Amino acid sequence: MVRYAVRRLVLLIPTLLGVSIAVFLLRGLIPGDPVELMFFGQSVDQETIEIVRRDLGLDRPLPEQYLKFLLRALQGDLGTSIQSGLPVTQEILNRYPATLYLAISGTLVAIVLGVSAGVVAAIFRDRLWDTLIMAATTVGQSMPSFWLGLLLISLVSVRWGILPVMGSDSPRHLILPALTIGLITSALIARMTRSTLLEVLNEDYVRTARAKGLREMRVVLGHAMRNAALPVVTIVGLQFGNLLAGAFIVEVVFSWPGVGEMAVTAINQRDYPVIQGILLVVSSSYVIVNTAIDVLYGVLDPRVAYD
């Protein structure tokens, strides 16, 4: 158990290194010379370009450049935004809390919706309610998030005037974007809850409980749910990591000032240091969250024996 956790944590290092290499190499994919891109629109002579190239170490061999990139990143230096001239790290730090906040809220909504839908569906297995609920979550999962977001805005905010449309000033601002994310991601959680519950419900101790005459609801909530929680936790963890990035589009729709909106702007402005920085930060946190979930899973469920 402890060994498993240690192994997962040790594996974290090569993965993070790999992520940094991939992000570093992304620059090679970008058409055009990075220095010329920096001076895009500016008339500079070849000599200046060479000087800058040397200053940035771009005349060195790739592995050396990568090492430098890595060392800087480890010290929290992700370069400077071409657009604003501000340090990328600072800009990301300004925005990341908003994204985290939204991702956490979206996940909570998804858990509440998904678990309750899954529980109800499991109780009414193969009956009308089961079908209806599972169909509804699948429909939610099938909607493009920006369409759902715009529909919610036009209905809830404009027609009914209940909730604010944009921004992040108060918890009320959070409801619509979190709901959009929650509706879309709850399907998987519902499905997982339902299937693990059904599985657990077939096991002996549950049958015993049922035979003892416990009401179905109590069986489900009291006994089965506790044991069904683990796979659900895994799914939630995976979803959360994806939400960090998946919230990008929702952020744009709701003018939510997170890294997603920042990334989209940076792509439009071809601000590659910012794009690289966001990629590095978001994927690193994704890896870390996933590892944490894995370790948690391993600690909670000793049966886990990953190959």
Next chain:
Amino acid sequence: MATRRDFLKVAAGTTATMLLVACGGGDTDSAAPTTGTGSTGDSGVGQSTPAGESTPGAGGSTSETEIRTGGRLLDSLLSEPDSLDPHKGTLLVTTYVLNLLYDRLVYVDQDRQPQPWLAESWNVSDDGTRITFTLREGVVFHDGTPLNAEAVKFTFDRLIDPATASPNANQIGPLEGTEVIDEKTVELTWSEPYAPVFMMLAGSQMGIISPTAVEKLGDQFGRNPVGSGPFKLKRWDAGKELLFERNPDYKNFRGDVQNPGAPYIDELSIRLVPEEGTRMAALESGELHLAWAPVQDVENIRANPDLQIFAREKGTSWEYIEFNTTKPPFDDLAVRQAVGYALNPEEILIASYIYGDLIKAPLPIGTAGYDAEVGEQYGFTPDPEKAKSLLQGKTPVNAVLTTWNAPQAVRAAQVIQAQLQAVGINVELETMDAGTFLAKLRESDFHFAFNRTTWPDPIILSQTFKSPGRDNQYSNPELDPVLEEIESTVDPKARQEAVSKAQRMLLEDAAVVPLFSDHFMMAGSKAVQGFFFSALGYPMYQDVWIAES
């Protein structure tokens, strides 16, 4: 490390015009429909505060209504300003924000005449190369520094100092130097007469900056601006909001503003709302008091009892096609002309900006010097057959149409694509953010572009088309002297001749296909009172107050 702002220093060199390009929605020149703000027309010099009997600005307020002070006005912009250092900031959105923070020596009234602002009077030398400004007394910056001749000298010296590398330096023309005569007198000297000098001095990038703040803050001045304007920057949340508070000590010297002192509103919040649907919904739900109107929703806004439209026709912006004449396929005059005849500007307008005036001559319809006659005689009329015959033996022509990513521009580009397809020109679209778009034009890294610029003076032509090509690489040795005349001819009649001639030559060479001048559309809550646009198109907030709704 070089930043995008640095390149703009060199390249954006194009004055407000170009800055005002691309950022969808903006416009210059005057006034909401009901603006009755008096005292502008007369060229009387030196009036300070307007008389109390005139009605407060636009927005349907009446003189009986008691002005309600206080509150926070919720405004919005499409995108974030680049730098609030007037010598560094280049985007259209930036110019609006600079206008809140920095007062200028002069402003321009509805008749395009210069009026005293920080300068209470001035004197132009006989040869037109020297202007001596007499400043008001007792004006101080937000940080308490006195606004005196030294401060003015500091501002303009810094602007033209090569070390500043200001992208806005060329707005001031061939300024040679500044000299402090005494505490309240300062003299600016040009190497030759500069025709649009007052128009340019009135622009918000020519605002007077606090020397102490600049020296103290250095590079950080652009994030912590200190001017003498009606508002101070209170907070700037990147990507989200700029919050301004009223300058309680403000004294107004503009004749077109009613309010003699500090703004009525306590705070002005400018939210960044790029998504049009969100902006519209926020207006409807009351989360915004003001926003650039999404054109497709103007009818809905007009029909909404809680909302109003501030609109202006015959605007000073224009939409047009410009070509890269240095490389195929548009190095060929016949192909450029074919584009001119293939396009139907009316259809493009209806599907994109919706509201606008068609133009045939290459200038905004509301800009001084727009020559409708030249347009009729030398301009293009939709004639696909003629386009096809011009293209005979040359089709299929393949070209990339570059534009910026505002929804209206992208829609216009799509119609242009379809219309050109019909005559055998295959068009691929390329869209990007406004700054990148302008840089691409300057690099000549394009085939042809759908573009938009805004400025009330015909100097716009020389900025766009004069060699060696600052905004694009167009170069026409015969046209250059004419454009120089536009820059330096002070006599209105002679200048108009040059302006007309330039328009004719541009059409003859098919260097540009003028399409239309879009109308200016701002949407607001009915609670917003006293809002109007200055003659140069800046949203004006000093008279604004929020009625109880």
Next chain:
Amino acid sequence: MSDVVSADQIRLGQGTPGPKRRRPGLLRQVLGKGSGRIGMTIVVILVLVAAVGPAIVPADPYQMAVGERLRPPSSAHWFGTDEFGRDILARIVHGSRITLFIGLISVAIGLAVGTPLGLLAGYFGRRVDLVISVVTDIMLAFPNFLLALAIVSALGPSLRNAMIAVGIRTVPLFTRLVRASTIAVREREFVTAARAAGARNVRILSRHIAPNIVAPIIVLASLEFPAAVLVAAGLSFLGLGAQPPSPEWGSMLVGGRLYLRSAPWAINVPGIAIMITVLGFNLLGNALRDTLDPRLRQK
């Protein structure tokens, strides 16, 4: 995009013994479920529309008629017209081909690259496995929408690049699934027997292992298909996918989003089209999974 299909959720195939075990009842079982029936019906209709629709619908999906812009649905334009007066029905019908193509290409890239990698890793283990697994883990370290976004931002916005991006995104999912399934089958008696009989690796892989891991691959493919459609639509929403005047549904939605009030059909028709398509494949994929997942089959 927040829809996730992870190989972790597909734990099937492990319980199916024997070589070349055929499942004659698979289709019947899938169709036996209500959701499977609906899903299959949607998919069949979609394929039919894409195959013959463009020949049947008379209107030109590219023909602009600015005077006819944003007309509500009528007998002349069943689904109304868009912001350029183009017939939305014609664009939906022509766009269905693009949508199917996006899903197919993306899944095909994932299959073509991911399956062999997963087989190699799972079958040979050791160093091969280590290398492939590390690369897979790294690719999976990028949240899936972010990966697609990064690739497109580097390659430049176009439909082709969006499909490549979405395809690359699915590679590690297939690799991981195939690897896990292969490991599960590797030590089965019939494989050991074949190996003992002196069969070569290629033969064992193709004859004995591959057929036994088909089921989970089918399920993953059917679930990745709609995910790819959604990611591509998301890229289009950000201006990084299909470019005008393509009638790709995602970009139709983008064009129509500004007319939510004045012409709701311009956004809702492509929105519903995407939703129904994704729903169809999701229902089908779920039905397949429920049918094939041994743990759920036991009562």
